[in-house]
Amino acid sequence: MSDVRRTDEIQGEILHEYDGIEEADNRLPNWWLATFYGAILFGVGYWFYYHEFQVEPTTSEAYAAAAAASTEADVAEESELLALVGDASAITSGRETFATTCAACHGDRGQGVIGPNLTDGAWLHGGDPVSIYSAIRNGITSDRARIAGSAGMPGWGGQLGETRTRAVTAFLLSIRDTNEQGGRDAEGDAYAPAGAAEATEAAEQTDATEETEPAEETEPAGEGEEAEPEAGGADEAEAAEGDTEATGEQDEAAPDEG
């Protein structure tokens, strides 16, 4: 109610009273003050450390720098992948990874379920070791899938890491052409592991129906796949459209017509 002068034996001098509630005025504990001032000092220091003087990069800057440094880091050579096929531990590891990661779509033996049969010698996205490796690592985007008339696939490179990605590649190379019983029908084109990579590429270029990835300078050719002309058309339409165009319809329209 009003300012009162009374001293409580524990709380000390009473300053005020409201509705029977007395208010003492003890001084603030030193440890509490130290916590308060310490946190303020830390906050100021942190700001100057990261933002004013930029002594160290912030989290996102550090990540961006690391990501830039690791770009282009791991790209497998065909010879490395073929060598792994002879490495029993790599095949075992690849088989284990396949069972946990790939079998849901490709079947426990690679015979194909939602995803294509991996044992029949026919390949939708290229049967050479590096194409298989890159399909596992980077996935099959919906655009590529549409062109090939297949389902898409997530890229597993990040989740599996380089070692396991290569091991799975080696495992797939070890089961190709084994023609598992009861598998999905062959899709795509036959790939003959005819030795050197040069020979493979030469074969690709002479084979009009080859479905391996087109090289950078060769645009997807119109022949050999029903869905391709429409898909190509959609691509061009998209590229020509302004930023503000919403193009999902055309995007999705292609496979429907194919």
Place this chain on the structure above:
Amino acid sequence: METQKIVYNDKVVRQFIAASVVFGVVAMLVGATIALQMALWQTNLPPWLTFGRLRPLHTNAAIFAFVGNMLFAGVYHSTQRLLKVRLASDALSALHFWGWQAIIAAAAITLPLGLSQGKEYAELIWPIDLAVAVIWVVFAINFFWTLAKRNERHLYVAIWFYIATIVTITVLYVVNNLAIPVSLTQSYPVFAGVQDALVQWWYGHNAVAFFLTTPILGIMYYYLPKAAKRPVFSYRLSIVHFWGLVFLYIWAGPHHLLNSALPEWAQTLGMTFSLMLWAPSWGGMLNGLLTLRGAWDRLRQDPVLKFFAAGVTFYGMATFEGPLLSIRSVNALAHYTDWIIGHTHGGALGWNGFMAAGMFYWLVPKLYGTKLHSRGAANLHFYLGTVGILVYMVAMWSSGITQGLMWQAEAEGGGILYSFTETIDAIRPMYWARLVGGTMFLVGFCIQAWNLAMTIKGKQPVESSVDVVVEEKPEEATVKEIVLSKPVIATFVGCVLLGGVAIANAIVSVVLVVAATAVAVGATLAMQAAKGKREGPNWHRLLEGKTLIFTVFVTVAVLIGGAAELIPTILIGAHQRTTSAMRPYTALELHGRDVYIAEGCYVCHSQMIRPFTWENARYPGGVSSADDSVWDHPFQWGSKRTGPDLARESAMNRGPVWHYNHMLDPRSTSEGSIMPAYPHLRTQRVAFDLTRQKLSVMRMLGVPYAEAQVTGGEDDARAQAASIAGALASEVERRGPPDGTDVPLAESDLVALIAYLERLGRNESAWRGRDAEEGRTEVASNE
């Protein structure tokens, strides 16, 4: 001098207490239900009773119905007595009570129906938001009018906290719910992406601060010394921790967005201000606990003091854990995990739940002129509740830390060690433990409801009154004396100097900080020196006699932090929107996005991949950038990963067939998933009649749709839906037709949702069908 008899309005207090107890049971019952749904996905009952729709009901009921009604009861009861005056208006009090209950009823109906704004703790649709704003203003008028009629010159610390609550919640609620209606039940917020995220968490964090904390601190300052019959420990601590909390709390919102696409400077402010909040928060705890000095022995007998002591202790734990979780590196582990759920429940159950119990057990018998029915039952409530909270929190700590570490675990030879479902399998036992702990708390709360009901059974409400001496007192100080005073001038100069750091370079900034420190130290010393010489009340005491200036100062203190963070971010956002290459959603994707919001997908799925290698490994396609969500009204970054992040869902290249099967039967595509099935999406029609309206509201908000896209929106949406349905045709045939629906697939919400999910995370390069990685691969394969 004349004496006047003041009769208090306790009817509204009794009403609010009854409502709080009833809705407390409801909120916790829904909580236990969704805890069960996490442990056992089969208990989701689509469409109305899925986790995604019930979780918003749980949070809104706990915050606004349980704690809301409790704080109104406490504020109205204690304010009348602290100011020796009856509430200004019985009519406004009744309107406040019934209006608030009507809002709760409306929320309880709309949220299970999937009517939601898609922002956490701000899910209520715009007509209900308007009602909340109106009723809150009714509360404010009633409160400040009561202050104006008071028979007590000075405002006690409890009243300071109530003022801060009313002012700040008004600002937060209005700004965060600014939206343009699409229909009677739907709206799009004016902010998008990063800006919406910051506004949302400025609101979300400070709803915790100014709805769940400051009013309860006020209640603590009244009921704890009353129950303990002991003097409050320290007046000066009240002053320091009050202004510390009010000023610092507002800045801490960005700690919900650490390591996200929010600009780093704002993240740093969020983290450092959270650390600075630790001491002011503990100031409240100290003033509570140290007030019990001389009364500790009575804790053994008195359940009221038990609840208050434990409640204040839980407050101390939660306000230590909060700053800890705000440290960037700790947050990297804890964010998106159950640790945060454990943290919030430490506060909600331990602080709010126990402070409510202490207040109810003390107050209800007094309001009916009787004694508590059963002290033993109240003690049982206390022990059940305490053990329940501890089980709950320990379960969530272990679940959160386990899952956080599993998400980061790197496999030998690179890559990640655990799939997402493996991390779910690991924590499932903790979900059962959480259910046990939560149920114990609920049982304790039900015992309380029974105990209070038995206490008032057959009793009549007691009318309570006080005789006051009405006298004209001369003014202590003029407005000018208070405003143009040393503390105000020093604070103003200090703030201006520190504000300069935002624009000055590093060297000048050092000078500014040193100058501000010198001003602060100098002013403190000057005031210390003047203290001994001057007679009469000090400056703050004078301020306590001036409601209007006090309220203005609180408002200014609260606005500084919000303005410093929001205004630059919104300006940056406005620029970003003019330069962004991001394409807006197609009409059908927009419909799908609304389905995503209605189903509450954001309560389990984040859309924000943080800049860590383990994040990018699990979610290929690159970490999230501000550009990704530039047209997202509202943003959908989420705060919890019960399921995987979806920011780059399109980069998973799943295709519509996968999504179709996944939505109808999640376990057919994802073994071990705990997601409910969504069969009703197949039988629910897309609201094509709203397409044009949705697009035109988005256009009004600045999303770059051409006029033709708006007018032709419905045709575009139908065409895209038909194309997706076409792609699904063979799969639909394989699965067989759904039972009893005549809704064509191409008109179902399911197709709209698939369109949205297939679009998530597409950036400009993905649209061109040629992302950087593919380009690299092509080059490599040609070597």
